[in-house]
Amino acid sequence: MIYKVYYQENMLQVPVRENTQSMYVEADSERSVRKKLSDRQYNIEYIQLLEGQHLEHEQAAPSFKLEQV
Known part of the structure; x- marks a missing residue:
């Protein structure tokens, strides 16, 4: 399964949408x-499971790249 992870790089600061x-x-x-x-010292905000058409849409984006962890 593929997940989209929304995060902030600095765990010590208050999350800012931008x-x-x-x-x-x-x-x-x-x-x-x-x-x-x-x-990794990330402040993870949300983890979203990508399936079906949503996954296809995300994979079509030029910024789609699976993180190697």
């Missing part, structure tokens, strides 16, 4: 995504 970044991660579950990213 600073939110996203990445795509392949994993078995949301818990697995969090475990894979635990060594």
Whole structure:
């Protein structure tokens, strides 16, 4: 399964929408995504499962790249 992770790079600052970044991660579950990213000091805001047409739409975007973790 592919998940889209919304996060802030600085865990010590208050989240600001304009600073939110996203990445795509392949994993078995949301818990697995969090475990894979635990060594990075990210403030994870939201993890979204991508399926069906939503996944196809995201894959068609030029910014789509699976993160290697």
